[in-house]
Amino acid sequence: MTYAENFWLFTLLLAGIIVVPGMDMIFVIANGLTGGRRAGIAATSGIMLGGAFHTLFGTVAVTALSTLVPQLAGPMLVIGSGYMIWIGYTLAKSAIVIDGIEASKLHRTARIFAQGLITCLLNPKAWLFILAVYPQFMRPEYGPFWRQALAMGALTLLLQGLVYGGLAIAASKGRDALVSRPEITIWIGRAAGWLLVAIAALMLLEGWRSW
Template sequence: MLPPEVALSFFGIAILLALSPGPDNLFVLMQSAMWGRRAGLWVVLGLCTGLIGHSVAVAVGLAAVFSASAMAFTAVKLMGAAYLVYLAWGALRAGATVDSGERPARQTAMQLYRRGIIMNLTNPKVSIFFLAFLPQFASPTRGPIGLQMLLLGGLFIVATLWVFGAIALFSGAIGERLKKSARAQIWLNRCAGVVFLGLAARLLVTQR
């Protein structure tokens, strides 16, 4: 088990890491601004579900495969970049619907949840980060290392849920105001497209 002081120190560091600018919180910000607060929260839940996958991967040693195999790392990286380009294409093509009175085609909760999972799982850098970060707070004297990895991963997920949830609520409120203007709506879509392309490019140049 984890001593309280270890758990608290790890949780504090996890909060700071979640607050630092990165692909995931930027992704939450843009999705919330485009689709609203509730949609952003579904994306956050998807991202946190993806973190469960990374935690399990570290606990059973799968993350080491991505660290050791250039082919596996590149394959997952290319899938993630391709998905971000797909999202960028959709955002850049989207127009305003305010003047015509039409409502934009909203994503379902499951579509947004799935989007968050894919975004997180197709970033092999997260697994490698977990592989390097979590063991620093584990010790063989406290019991099974795999169980400690899962507990640490759970704490990291809680920290991420808090921080990303706050980002979703804040940016969603701003997005709802921007959507009242056709020009602002087009600007928001274009910005989202550029952000997604930037995230894809960043992922492509990521090295192990």
């Protein structure tokens, strides 16, 4: 298989894992709905930075940690799922009102960015993808690992920006229609929170079994 064929196959797999609904996607949509475009883009940006860290980890795992990686899979699933359950529960128990969100945009944007970063870093789906796929597509015969990592990382950021950024903007448009009905926003946030808890609980069970 040539490098070009290898890269296109990786692109298809990466696109598939990003467009499948999961923790990152729900986090972006929930923030876009409740906080508007600024919050949605902040969530997307944090997740994109997390994607860059995933690429770095994937490179290190292939080059230096091949014997340790299998031992990390279970604990990362458990830790990541536990954190996401806490985030989802917090969102589910909150009473988000749009007017209150607008009061401190800068502070809230920074907090959402940080949460997006942590959400992506501790997303079990992303770690499973890296542990299963990166060793198959990052090969010595395709050149230096750092060069392959740059291409794979750039592709990850591009697809995350297109998919999650688009969802964030679409969700913010829906939010504009809810300004006059803040109680609807509250229930949307709570529903998204419980959905996040449910998905994270399933991943926690899977991680516990693998550990």
